[in-house]
Amino acid sequence: MDNRSRTAEQLVIEKHTERLRRGFHLWPGLKQGRPPALGDYRWTADLILSTWLQAETGMPPTNGLEHRVGNSGGGFDRLDFKFFPQDRWLPDTVTIDLSIPLNRRPYDRRIEIPVPFYGAGMSFGSISEPVMRARAQAAQVWKTFTCTGEGGYPESLLAYKDHVITQIATGMFGVREETIQYAPIVEFKYAQGAKPGLGGHLLGDKVTATVATMRESLPWVSLFSPFPFHSVYSVEDHKKHVDWVKTINPEALVSVKVSTPTDIDMVAVGSYYDGAHIVHIDGSYGGTGAAPEIAKKTIAMPIEFALPKVHRCLLQEGIRGEVVLMASGGIRTADDIAKAIALGADGAVLGTTELVALGCTRCGNCERGRGCPFGLCTTDPELSQLVETDWAAERLGKLYQSFQLQLSDILRRLGLSSIRDLVGRTDLLLYRSQEETR
Numbered sequence: 179m180d181n182r183s184r185t186a187e188q189l190v191i192e193k194h195t196e197r198l199r200r201g202f203h204l205w206p207g208l209k210q211g212r213p214p215a216l217g218d219y220r221w222t223a224d225l226i227l228s229t230w231l232q233a234e235t236g237m238p239p240t241n242g243l244e245h246r247v248g249n250s251g252g253g254f255d256r257l258d259f260k261f262f263p264q265d266r267w268l269p270d271t272v273t274i275d276l277s278i279p280l281n282r283r284p285y286d287r288r289i290e291i292p293v294p295f296y297g298a299g300m301s302f303g304s305i306s307e308p309v310m311r312a313r314a315q316a317a318q319v320w321k322t323f324t325c326t327g328e329g330g331y332p333e334s335l336l337a338y339k340d341h342v343i344t345q346i347a348t349g350m351f352g353v354r355e356e357t358i359q360y361a362p363i364v365e366f367k368y369a370q371g372a373k374p375g376l377g378g379h380l381l382g383d384k385v386t387a388t389v390a391t392m393r394e395s396l397p398w399v400s401l402f403s404p405f406p407f408h409s410v411y412s413v414e415d416h417k418k419h420v421d422w423v424k425t426i427n428p429e430a431l432v433s434v435k436v437s438t439p440t441d442i443d444m445v446a447v448g449s450y451y452d453g454a455h456i457v458h459i460d461g462s463y464g465g466t467g468a469a470p471e472i473a474k475k476t477i478a479m480p481i482e483f484a485l486p487k488v489h490r491c492l493l494q495e496g497i498r499g500e501v502v503l504m505a506s507g508g509i510r511t512a513d514d515i516a517k518a519i520a521l522g523a524d525g526a527v528l529g530t531t532e533l534v535a536l537g538c539t540r541c542g543n544c545e546r547g548r549g550c551p552f553g554l555c556t557t558d559p560e561l562s563q564l565v566e567t568d569w570a571a572e573r574l575g576k577l578y579q580s581f582q583l584q585l586s587d588i589l590r591r592l593g594l595s596s597i598r599d600l601v602g603r604t605d606l607l608l609y610r611s612q613e614e615t616r
């Protein structure tokens with residue numbers, strides 16, 4: 179075929195494909211003949227498409243679309259499981275237990291979730307209110323949790339309050355006593371893995387009158403959450419925070435969200451002795467398009483390194499049995515969840531994955547102008563209408579269903595009947611070379 183018989187579109191695709199083939203010769207989309215117009219190394223075109231598919235069907239793809247790993251060349255993308263030979267898989271008649279506890283201390287409130295994941299903190303301001311409601315609705319149906327993030331607690335979430343974690347972060351935006359009283363779990367966000375040491379920012383364009391009212395600030399003025407909490411410079415200061423929450427809501431479980439500095443193991447131990455029920459460590463790959471790339475790539479420790487370090491340290495201290503260790507920061511797939519657990523976590527926290535399920539293309543425009551063109555990371559009243567709450571909640575539910583199926587399948591192939599038996603089983607993981615993962 180010469181140039182005259184090709185369409186203009188074909189020529190553009192071929193031109194970009196050839197240019198990208200030279201730079202990204204391992205791109206899976208290319209191997210399958212698609213132009214790499216979507217995604218990046220971690221969130222490849224295949225992963226985005228397969229997440230959309232799972233959100234529609236409730237099943238993993240059956241057409242060969244890659245849905246387990248990305249193409250980052252390291253970490254979760256190089257790890258795999260040492261599955262047993264088929265004759266040692268657990269039969270379908272054995273029930274697989276995916277539930278995890280969210281408190282393992284002996285005297286406090288028992289909360290269990292039937293799947294080993296819940297939704298990450300994404301604030302009103304960073305995401306739209308219909309997306310927040312959809313996440314809460316899906317969490318209620320699946321008896322798990324979602325988290326408000328640091329932008330306050332919209333009244334529309336009250337209908338789901340038994341499944342909503344409220345967050346207290348360094349800016350203290352929208353933190354009120356009654357929202358702490360609503361919450362079964364209160365999360366202190368000390369740092370975010372995507373941008374540790376940088377705090378948070380919400381640019382003025384997204385601070386609409388509604389967002390400003392929720393955050394008790396002024397419309398169209400940029401808001402910054404400092405780093406760190408200026409009231410916490412030691413473990414003892416953190417204890418005052420926990421005591422403050424416990425005074426307002428004695429029933430609440432306390433989660434401590436931290437990024438992954440090199441002494442993350444000591445941070446986890448200190449958090450436990452100060453009364454935290456959940457230690458939530460957030461690795462470096464997470465964050466929406468609002469997190470600066472330079473920070474995501476170079477500051478925090480990848481979650482794959484941090485998890486075994488914290489797990490081992492808690493074991494050595496003799497307190498692993500009383501801590502719930504949750505992992506976030508780049509958990510994209512059911513395989514990532516299972517690998518995080520095998521590395522030492524009890525469960526995983528999902529953020530970007532949920533946005534992708536709702537149509538996010540990873541374009542990185544979350545923080546520009548009116549925000550997301552698909553109505554996800556926006557506060558613009560018109561753009562927000564692009565997401566219909568019931569539709570979005572159903573998609574999230576379908577994604578959870580697909581993850582549930584895949585996690586059960588992984589456990590069956592490993593001969594385990596409970597996800598709790600996978601915790602810290604690094605002996606069930608293997609590291610594949612670059613050649614093997616091609």
Ligand code: SF4
Pocket residue numbers: 466467533537538539540541542543544545549550551552554555
């Ligand atoms: S599609 Fe929306 S949520 Fe996703 S990266 Fe782009 S702007 Fe952000």
